[in-house]
Amino acid sequence: MEKYQFKLEGFEGPLDLLLHLIEKNKIDIYDIPIAELTEQYLAYLDKFREFNIEIASSFLVMAATLLQIKSRMMLPKPPKEDEAEEEDPRRELVERLLEYRKFKQISAVLGEMHAVQEQFVTRDPLPLPVHHLPPGNLSLRKLVEAFHTVLQVKKELHIPEALVQPEHWSIKGQMTHLLDALRAHAGKMEFAAAFAAGSRDELIMTFLALLELLKRQQVRAVQAHVFAPIMLALRPDAPPMMLEAEEAESTGSSK
Structure with missing residues (x-):
């Protein structure tokens, strides 16, 4: 057949x-x-x-x-x-x-x-101590797993939010938000703190913004050892970035 x-x-x-x-x-x-x-x-x-x-x-x-x-x-x-x-x-x-x-x-x-x-x-790879990860070298998979944990905790806590709303966030806007939050905390904060508030859609947009900041070498993700909290830190050697100009250009081209 x-x-x-x-x-x-x-x-x-x-x-x-x-x-x-x-x-x-x-x-x-x-x-x-x-x-x-x-x-x-x-x-x-x-x-x-x-x-x-x-x-x-x-x-x-x-x-x-x-x-x-x-x-x-x-x-x-x-x-x-x-x-x-x-x-x-x-x-x-x-x-x-x-x-x-x-x-x-x-x-x-x-x-x-x-x-x-x-x-x-x-x-x-060079020999590393057992149970330790090199600072600033977390894998993408590790970050995705950490973000999934944040979403699961939010779901289990039954934090109320609007059922279906039009989006009010952009990746570049959330990039600015993350950079401002890091500067307000002396350049370093816990990964979980970056996702402590907001709707599910906003948190996803914030995670996309974090990935973009990592790609642009503006921040780094640090973990002292396997079970330590993931920390986000501003990179002192970060290349210059003009987010406001990019946001304005993106907004103008979409009209």
Whole structure:
């Protein structure tokens, strides 16, 4: 029997495909026209006639989810005076798309940093004391794990925040915020303190800003030993950086 395969070149999953359609058609992610998006999604899947059920299952589950949301959107709404306002059926999908977009941005920054690192020739590591890490040489994986821990703690504490809000933060804006915070603490502060307050979206944007500052050699991440807290410190040899000019240029070009 012929083996069927489901090929969606360039897409890592159904959320990736949905995000592509939203960006391609300039759809407001906070107010998705679900009927239109569902038709586009199904039309895209219909182009691929060969199926491998293991690969296709997640895409088909998302198709079913979109159809379910579409049907709920078509139901008549109860009178406002009789019941509290019903939850928007699109809410969970919007939250998943926003979270996926944030971590896709993180992945892109990590990829850029990895590409820069590959341009350097490294020597064999020198012998190091057991249970110690060289200061200022934390791996990207270690930083991502530390950030994931911060998000988990925030989730477990059930810190309230708005469910879905338009973004008010930029990477360059959060870079300025981090640099100001470090200067206010004599040039050094704990990693966790940099993420002590703010919504999940703001914390993700702050982490992206930290990665950019590390890439630009403005700050360094230091850990005295394996179980010590990660510290962020300003680099005394940091090259000059004009964030305000970059922010103004970025704002002007987006208008």
